[in-house]
Amino acid sequence: MRAKRWVRYTKGLLKEIGIEPERLEMFNMSSSMATAFAEAVEEMTRRAKELGPSPLKRKKEAA
Numbered sequence: 001m002r003a004k005r006w007v008r009y010t011k012g013l014l015k016e017i018g019i020e021p022e023r024l025e026m027f028n029m030s031s032s033m034a035t036a037f038a039e040a041v042e043e044m045t046r047r048a049k050e051l052g053p054s055p056l057k058r059k060k061e062a063a
Contacts, residue, residue: 004026007025007026008025011024011026018055019054019055019056020051020055022047022051023047023048023051023054025040025043025044025047027040028034
């Protein structure tokens with residue numbers, strides 16, 4: 001539960017500094033949930049591709 005609160009808090013911080021909070025997610029699963037793990041990896045990969053490069057990386061390149 002503590003980790004879940006930290007993730008929610010960190011997502012709020014990301015939003016405040018202009019980074020999409022969707023870049024961070026927490027998945028709860030056990031070591032026997034290989035299929036769920038693969039699905040989580042695919043979901044985060046899809047999400048990262050949709051969101052594109054980090055806004056921080058874009059600002060750094062512009063500087």
